[in-house]
Amino acid sequence: xxxxxxxxxxxxxxxxxxxxxxxxxxxxxxxxxxxxxxxxxxxxxxxxxxxxxxxxxxxxxxxxxxxxxxxxxxxxxxxxxxxxxxxxxxxxxxxxxxxxxxxxxxxxxxxxxxxxxxxxxxxxxxxxxxxxxxxxxxxxxxxxxxxxxxxxxxxxxxxxxxxxxxxxxxxxxxxxxxxxxxxxxxxxxxxxxxxxxxxxxxxxxxxxxxxxxxxxxxxxxxxxxxxxxxxxxxxxxxxxxxxxxxxxxxxxxxxxxxxxxxxxxxxxxxxxxxxxxxxxxxxxxxxxxxxxxxxxxxxxxxxxxxxxxxxxxxxxxxxxxxxxxxxxxxxxxxxxxxxxxxxxxxxxxxxxxxxxxxxxxxxxxxxxxxxxxxxxxxxxxxxxxxxxxxxxxxxxxxxxxxxxxxxxxxxxxxxxxxxxxxxxxxxxxxxxxxxxxxxxx
Numbered sequence: 001x002x003x004x005x006x007x008x009x010x011x012x013x014x015x016x017x018x019x020x021x022x023x024x025x026x027x028x029x030x031x032x033x034x035x036x037x038x039x040x041x042x043x044x045x046x047x048x049x050x051x052x053x054x055x056x057x058x059x060x061x062x063x064x065x066x067x068x069x070x071x072x073x074x075x076x077x078x079x080x081x082x083x084x085x086x087x088x089x090x091x092x093x094x095x096x097x098x099x100x101x102x103x104x105x106x107x108x109x110x111x112x113x114x115x116x117x118x119x120x121x122x123x124x125x126x127x128x129x130x131x132x133x134x135x136x137x138x139x140x141x142x143x144x145x146x147x148x149x150x151x152x153x154x155x156x157x158x159x160x161x162x163x164x165x166x167x168x169x170x171x172x173x174x175x176x177x178x179x180x181x182x183x184x185x186x187x188x189x190x191x192x193x194x195x196x197x198x199x200x201x202x203x204x205x206x207x208x209x210x211x212x213x214x215x216x217x218x219x220x221x222x223x224x225x226x227x228x229x230x231x232x233x234x235x236x237x238x239x240x241x242x243x244x245x246x247x248x249x250x251x252x253x254x255x256x257x258x259x260x261x262x263x264x265x266x267x268x269x270x271x272x273x274x275x276x277x278x279x280x281x282x283x284x285x286x287x288x289x290x291x292x293x294x295x296x297x298x299x300x301x302x303x304x305x306x307x308x309x310x311x312x313x314x315x316x317x318x319x320x321x322x323x324x325x326x327x328x329x330x331x332x333x334x335x336x337x338x339x340x341x342x343x344x345x346x347x348x349x350x351x352x353x354x355x356x357x358x359x360x361x362x363x364x365x366x367x368x369x370x371x372x373x374x375x376x377x378x379x380x381x382x383x384x385x386x387x388x389x390x391x392x393x394x395x396x397x398x399x400x401x402x403x404x405x406x407x408x409x410x411x412x413x414x415x416x417x418x419x420x421x422x423x424x425x426x427x428x429x430x431x432x433x434x435x436x437x438x439x440x441x
Contacts (some may be wrong), residue, residue, distance in 0.1 A: 006032045006214075007429045009233045009242040011221040011257070014042025015067075015415070016202035016400040016414040016421075017248030018215075022074055023422035026248075027213035029429055032240060034233065036220035040205055042111050046198030046412075050362040051314045053196040057369050058304060058321040059411075062116065064188030065111035066408045066416035075418075076203040081191035081309025088293035090156070091301060091351060098158070099295060111297070114151035123147070123157075127179075127186060131401065136176030136382030143175035155297045165409055166371045167274045168300040168325035173375055174382035181409055192310035224257050224397065229432070231396055243432040244425040247392070248400040248418065250373050254392070261393045270380075272328035274372035277340030279322040279349070282362030287355045288317040294352045299339050300325040301348045317361065322349050326368065328375050340367065355438060372410055374403035389421040 010021045013035030025031045088099040097111035164181040223234040247254045251268040294303035307319035324340035342365045383406045404417035
């Protein structure tokens, strides 16, 4: 196929790819999205089982984050409810304690000794105005040690970092980035979306179609080649040429498509995916309605009832999420045992909802699910150490995803980098279309 088949080809039909394509299409570009799976969405897909809406693990949209801003800019509905952790429980050593979420619960909880309560109270009062810049190149453990948090307080803070970042690697994780995430969570809270995150995928796909963009599912990009200043995207049986390409894929996949990019390959080799094990349970009813949230202190466990505030379950039923935040090493998790196994997660649910097993109507276990493509590490200077949208080293080839750019984590990073990649792609295509000496001839 000769000439140009599109202005922009986007490889990857997850949230980042769909958002980048929509921005570009609305700017007037001819856009084609290639998605290797049979349907778009990536980790934002939602499956309906027995009328329960199951995300790929527990998902939360930060109300004050970049993802919410991008979705609002694009006019994509993200309706849902805001949970409260008031009345939640901290799980430690087989016992349940009141999870401190405010002044009264901090004073009365049996989780913390008095020195921990005083130290933690001072920290929480400073958190909204805390300058995190000195801590981006320090790990979470280094920050805890330098601030001299008592062990009980440090254990709770590790758990809160796991909750807000989905990562359980306090030895390598950037403290500055983690503290920024804690501030974001404390400031605007999160939203659980009605009918799951698949509603975002459906909204982006419909908007892209209305803007004239094209989505081709079941098409895996296999290579990129430079052709006379443009790019040829090669897939099984087809080749698309375009002025610009956005790679909205995992780091290793981007590097495979650009094997000559040494800078990208070096970064990919150092990236550590963030993983979790997840157990979703659709219950016909909830044995203990007052127990809606639990956070592991000595084990990296999480329990939440998203259906308490979001339309995810049939009337009268409940959708329970249990998870174990894993480490970033392939050999195992930071718990040092089988904390992420299905049996361990079931035991965690049993502590908060005794008798749940007789009420299960739907279930799904996902072991070692990748929730983020790269841990934000202290050694790299925190968010500033992530590659930018133009870090491919190839003109006209942009990057987008949860591992790209210096803003936010998780979906916030995905959609912020999508906006930046689209902006650069539009600039590139307009430059390529501008009349030049050759065109004047």
